[in-house]
Amino acid sequence: MTSDSGSGPAPLPRSRYPFQSGRAAHAAAVLGITLKEASALDCSDTEIAATIDLCRVLADLSPRGEAVPTRKLFERLEGHYARPLLESRLRALMGAGSVEKDRDVLNEQDVRLTLPGALSLVLVPWISSMFGQRALLELLSRAQARAQAPDATADDVRADLAELRRVLSTFASQLRRIVDDRKTAEMIEYARDCDDREVVNRIAGLRETVAKSFPSELADDLDRLSIACDWYIAQQQRLLKLLSTTPGTRGHWVRGDEVHEVMRSATPARLAALWGGIAFDEAPVWVSPERVLTAVSELTFRPADAPVPEAGVHDAETASTVDPLEELRMLAEHLLDGADERDLTEEFLVRPWPFPAVILADLTVLAGLDASYALSYPGHLALRETGTSTRVATAVILRRVSDPVQDLVADGALTDGGQ
């Protein structure tokens, strides 16, 4: 196994505890991947080393808890371990909940370290708590003791600082997610142990000790530790700020399902304050600002003046367009083709639909407007077989009337009217 500082293999952790309680058994199941004795997860030294390195690289690649592509993980570690081994270990880590997918979807390639995963990095027999800040404080005590030991080497202390930094980063990322997701039960669980001043003091003490023992060698490591510590404190303060808001305000973000969680453990006073914030305060009527603004716009509504049409302007372009009546005359002349009369029945039977209807309509308009043309209907239907169907057309005759008045006289219309 290799550490991130490139030093030699570190001694592998061993569990001394027969986990009896359910909670401890849960922890053992998660942490078991690093225990050679755990029969369910019996694996070789190399496999354990690969597992630990996977967690370490994950913590190093995402100090802010962002997801890391598995490809990147494998690239970093393929020099030390075979790819199939890494894949099987990552699968085991995910099965144990030490590493999780960024999103719970098929083919998700990005993963991140969870809090149990970070703890599994530092699984040491003297950590008595797997939860919250107590584990971190124990880890700090261990690092402090190591740094103060007269025979401590810089590599040992550097490895400790690196572990501490990873745990701090993962704790902070976990805290951030809890706060972002408003997980009330977990927030209360974390806040119970929360004392950021103690962590700050302990880290300041550790810095002092390390700086005294190794004045120049570990300066960079201490800086990185400080950054991780600041991130952790910032997240913890977010959590405390959220929890310290007034109960009425707290009621707003306690979601329906979380109320049940709170009801299980809260004292009557806390419940009274919580329900006071949720249930009863809805009663007073609320003047909605949005409705006020809508009301104002309705009350001050002024209809826009109806637009007045502008006076017409002579447009030479439009004026020069062909007279529609002239177009109809041209159509009639085209159909007559120089003759004075033409039977259009054949034309209507041959031309595709809807030209016959359009032509007949146009000619009817023309005959109504211009007395020089007349349409007559002999009164029979013409049929034409077209293989599969039969076309039907009314017989129509278009006639040019050379002298309309003469024509009317000939028809006897004027003579009758004159009498």
Add this chain to the structure above:
Amino acid sequence: MTSRDDTVALSLARLRQSGWLPAGTLPLAQAEDRAAQAGRQVALVGGEDGTPTLAVLTWRGAEPAESTSPPRLARRALSRKATKTLVVAYALLADPQASRTDVTQAWVLDAIRLLTSRDGESWAIPALRQELPQAGLLAPHNEGWAPGPVMQAWDLPTREVMAHAARQLWEHPTWSGTRRG
């Protein structure tokens, strides 16, 4: 729980239910403590010109707005028609050129007719007589209505929104007609 605690709890429950109570009937210090525990505060309004001092249950800071997405917060919003009536009544009461202490039904209806060229009887009268006094936003006074205890204890954001609304009405070309009456 002692009988004293019972009294405080009962007063606070009544205060929560109605929104305001005569200050004299309330053990004020204890009620303020209890209200503070729930993120609320008790404000005292009135007391001038012989009017009784009222204790109004308000929010500490700005009153929270309704939220339909998580974290959800349902609010009993004043109806649209009552809000419209409230805006007109508030604009009449707060009009600096008119200096009124109360508004009558006739003034409100006249103002609505001047602004919208329509009658508002069907919606303004029920709002004036029932919804707004029940919500504590208006209180019966002489022949009309004066600012209610809840209106007097409005928080700053609500005051600003209402002042903005009133200004819009005052700037309307027909609003000057309300000042002649």
